[in-house]
Amino acid sequence: MPDSQSKILVVDDDDVVLMLMKSLLRSRGIKCLQAESVRVAMTILENETPDIILSDYRMGGKDGFEFREELLADKRWKHIPFVFFTSFADEEFTERGLDLQALDYIDKSVPFPLVVQKLVNILDAVRKQHEQAVYQIGATARALNLRSVPARVPDNRWYKFDFLYETFENNPGGDFIDFIEPDKEHTFVIMGDVMGKKWGAWFFSFNYLSYIRSAIRLCVFDGDLSTASIVNKINRVVNQDPVLQDVLSTLSLLMIEHKTGRITYTGAGDLPLLLFTEKDRECRQIQSSGLLLGIMADGLYEEQVIEMQTGDQLLIISDGMTDFRGQSGDKSSYPGFINRVKFALGQKNTLALIRTDIFAHQDDFRAVDDRSLLLIEKKSL
Numbered sequence: 001m002p003d004s005q006s007k008i009l010v011v012d013d014d015d016v017v018l019m020l021m022k023s024l025l026r027s028r029g030i031k032c033l034q035a036e037s038v039r040v041a042m043t044i045l046e047n048e049t050p051d052i053i054l055s056d057y058r059m060g061g062k063d064g065f066e067f068r069e070e071l072l073a074d075k076r077w078k079h080i081p082f083v084f085f086t087s088f089a090d091e092e093f094t095e096r097g098l099d100l101q102a103l104d105y106i107d108k109s110v111p112f113p114l115v116v117q118k119l120v121n122i123l124d125a126v127r128k129q130h131e132q133a134v135y136q137i138g139a140t141a142r143a144l145n146l147r148s149v150p151a152r153v154p155d156n157r158w159y160k161f162d163f164l165y166e167t168f169e170n171n172p173g174g175d176f177i178d179f180i181e182p183d184k185e186h187t188f189v190i191m192g193d194v195m196g197k198k199w200g201a202w203f204f205s206f207n208y209l210s211y212i213r214s215a216i217r218l219c220v221f222d223g224d225l226s227t228a229s230i231v232n233k234i235n236r237v238v239n240q241d242p243v244l245q246d247v248l249s250t251l252s253l254l255m256i257e258h259k260t261g262r263i264t265y266t267g268a269g270d271l272p273l274l275l276f277t278e279k280d281r282e283c284r285q286i287q288s289s290g291l292l293l294g295i296m297a298d299g300l301y302e303e304q305v306i307e308m309q310t311g312d313q314l315l316i317i318s319d320g321m322t323d324f325r326g327q328s329g330d331k332s333s334y335p336g337f338i339n340r341v342k343f344a345l346g347q348k349n350t351l352a353l354i355r356t357d358i359f360a361h362q363d364d365f366r367a368v369d370d371r372s373l374l375l376i377e378k379k380s381l
Helices: 014-029 040-046 064-072 091-099 112-143 200-220 229-240 333-342 351-357
Strands: 007-009 031-035 052-055 082-086 104-107 158-168 175-183 185-196 249-257 263-268 273-277 282-286 304-306 311-318 323-326 330-334 373-378
Touching: 007 014, 007 040, 014 031, 014 064, 014 112, 031 040, 040 064, 052 064, 052 112, 064 082, 082 112, 104 112, 158 175, 175 200, 175 373, 185 200, 185 311, 185 373, 200 229, 200 249, 229 263, 282 323, 333 351, 351 373
Parallel strands: 007 031, 007 052, 052 082, 082 104
Antiparallel strands: 158 373, 175 185, 185 249, 249 263, 263 304, 273 282, 273 311, 311 373, 323 330
């Protein structure tokens, strides 16, 4: 049975058909997007991505076949399951529709409740295929030991590390987190977010992680411990890489010197870090000035020193933590995120409180992207 977020776009120039389909789909918990023409349908698709498109064949203006051809020519919509809905059951029409990779062909003489049930069955079948594909790709990634987040956090004398990570609708995304210990004296903390959605961003996150890991180890080996210098070198390589130069990514890179506990930080297009100080129980933002990785040969990266005292906490987040879908649509609010997490800062169970509040999929804060949050806390020595 489809969940309440399932959406079906019905395209038909008959108002009665649209009204009946909307009523029946709503009774099954499915959102019905209505279009009386191909032109209106294309406008809807610019803002909504349905799970299925059900389209009449014969309509004023462009017909259903022309509509399907237009969808197949656009990579944004070509993979949306498409079903023809028409009173013309001629074999020629059927063959032409199937040649256009239509998933099915439903005759309007079929009682509408049965039409809806058939659409529900298609939704379930598509969902099961998707879940199977996700499982298989996940199994392959595990077999190859490919991870966009670490299996564990390092043990550090001066700082406690922990993180939250959640994919969007069980699809892998572009967020990545890592901890690199190139020697006994330093720990590098990494968080980034490859621009884009789902599988493509997930795939390129491994490319970025490979560059970053290699750059850190090589720079440390050569005695270059500047986070700004390391990010600059990574950026130059990405900018000249023909595969990655059009795939942009954020990056937050922090280095901890074990002997002193000193933290240096460089950011590339990332959101401000949030520093909570235990002494005055206040929060302040630490903003980087660097550009997204790969956007220019010189990303203008600078280095900042973050001084933390016992009990202080530092939060690093991906933009999925600030983006959400409320009753009035999609929104993005960094101040809103701060207001939601302030109550948990300075507590012993900060991450558990944040997970319960923000990761609980409340109706007024529904996720629209994968979400990552990394917590660094200064220990008492």
